[in-house]
Amino acid sequence: MSREIFHYICHHLKPALEKLDTNYRVSVPLQKRVVIALWKLATNSEYRSVSHLFGVGISTACDCVKDFCSSVENILLPEVITIPQAEKLKELSLNFEKRWGLPQCVGAIDGSHIPILAPQEYHTEYFNRKGWYSIVLQAVVDAKGLFWNVFAGLPGSLHDARVLRLSALWELAERRNLFAQQYRNINGQDTGLYILGDAAYPLTSWLMKPFPDNGFLTAQQQVYNHKTSKARVVVENAFGRLKRRWRCLLKRNDCNLERVKSMVLTCCVLHNLCETHGKEYREEWCVPGPFPQPDVTPQAPVADTEGAGDHVALM
Known part of the structure; x- marks a missing residue:
């Protein structure tokens, strides 16, 4: 995936994916959340491997993929596939x-x-x-x-x-x-x-x-x-x-x-973008x-x- 497509995705999904820091922990940056999801979709690596590669917890990696696919389905799908x-x-x-x-x-x-x-x-x-x-x-x-x-x-x-x-x-x-x-x-x-x-x-x-x-x-x-x-x-x-x-x-x-369906539709959107x-x-x-x-x-x-x-x- 080119930088152009990556920045396009981050820009459009920013309102839905960007998280704020709290008093208890620092949030995972927007671009890192997107990269985690893209890596999972492109390689189908196990969540344990993804979490180790990007230095986040397994549950965090799962949440990144779930939130990314949901956001693509709600925001980019109606725009890219019509x-x-x-x-x-x-x-x-x-x-x-x-x-x-x-x-x-x-x-x-x-x-x-x-x-x-x-x-x-x-x-x-x-x-x-x-x-x-x-x-x-x-x-x-x-x-x-x-x-x-x-x-x-x-x-x-x-x-x-x-x-x-x-x-x-x-x-x-x-x-x-x-x-x-x-x-x-x-x-x-x-x-x-x-x-x-x-x-x-x-x-x-x-x-x-x-x-x-x-x-x-x-x-x-x-x-x-x-x-x-x-x-x-x-x-x-x-x-x-x-x-x-x-x-x-x-x-x-x-x-x-439901998660599998969301991942499938997300990949269709990413296919069109690429x-x-x-x-x-x-x-x-x-x-x-x-x-x-x-x-x-x-x-x-x-x-x-x-x-x-x-x-x-x-x-």
């Missing part, structure tokens, strides 16, 4: 068309699993199809891999389509409040703005998905599937860069669910590090028949 307005939508559309030849496309949507320890309550709901416990991060990115909508915290067992329907994005889109009324005539058809999703998502007027490959696709349908598949890679790449830059998202997190300020992304970060995704498949919990029915229906 639903684009008319002029911005036009810019996003031009970027997608220039890069992948897809007119009227303004984003790509997908979900990613964030590892957690099994919660004490309703733990079966968080057991995902990959064989470990997680919450889901749903995100929409632009052609440059920047998040313009994020939604996190739902159990990992939920299907992507179900997560979408439970998000504010679905409500906005269904009420026709998501995109400005910008239509373009394409081959005699008035086409509005839309985002791209994979086969898991429902087909709507504002969300395009690939044709199901039944072995009888026309040449035009195959070209469409190929182009949209290439464009959707941008959201997968964004998740990869997010997790490798902020490695707290790669290892099982032992915090409570990407928009041209911060270098090193390709060696792509090499699996010391915090791999969970690779141990525990015994699957007893399936919830009601939830399983919902899942099959969505498929």
Whole structure:
């Protein structure tokens, strides 16, 4: 992270994070509180190691991370990750068309699993199809891999389509409040703005998905599937860069669910700040590090028949 981004964060979070000295002890300086939180998010070191490295107590290190994430979520998130307005939508559309030849496309949507320890309550709901416990991060990115909508915290067992329907994005889109009324005539058809999703998502007027490959696709349908598949890679790449830059998202997190959700949203904000300020992304970060995704498949919990029915229906 550059000094410019660091000072930007400190300046905006100063009212929420800065503490006053008391008669009993000197407060931890603002910049040190921010550094402690950033170090934890970027390395996923244990709190004991973080406290030793920065010369603070374990509880102080925990408080620094908690307060930092809460402040970013409340102050920076509404500023850095927002639903684009008319002029911005036009810019996003031009970027997608220039890069992948897809007119009227303004984003790509997908979900990613964030590892957690099994919660004490309703733990079966968080057991995902990959064989470990997680919450889901749903995100929409632009052609440059920047998040313009994020939604996190739902159990990992939920299907992507179900997560979408439970998000504010679905409500906005269904009420026709998501995109400005910008239509373009394409081959005699008035086409509005839309985002791209994979086969898991429902087909709507504002969300395009690939044709199901039944072995009888026309040449035009195959070209469409190929182009949209290439464009959707941008959201997968964004998740990869997010997790490798902020490695707290790669290892099982032992915090409570609300804290994990706050950390996920904070990392999304930090991702946008680093990407928009041209911060270098090193390709060696792509090499699996010391915090791999969970690779141990525990015994699957007893399936919830009601939830399983919902899942099959969505498929």
